Amino acid sequence: MSNGGETAFEFVMIPDSLDARLFVELSSYGVDLSEARHALELASEGGEDSPLRDAAAYLIGFAALAYCRTFFASNVLPVDLAKCV
Secondary structure, eight states: EEETTOOOOOOOOOOOHHHHHHHHHHHHHHHHHHHHHHHHHHHOOTTTTOTTTTHHHHHHHHHHHHHHHEEESOTSOOOOHHOOO
């Protein structure tokens, strides 16, 4: 949000529930996949004379890691939530 040219953030406390935790986890997956897509787009734009050409391998590696985060279970998740996902 913008507040007179400055970025403003609002924090809202939500009750701790499986639904809330699942929402946070799914939102995290969305961010990871969005970052992966952007990294792959940048890697594919790296033509012969582009400075992105040298970074393409790193961008592809970053995208692969971001995709993997969405498919492999996290060790930080509570056991109950890991069963729901």
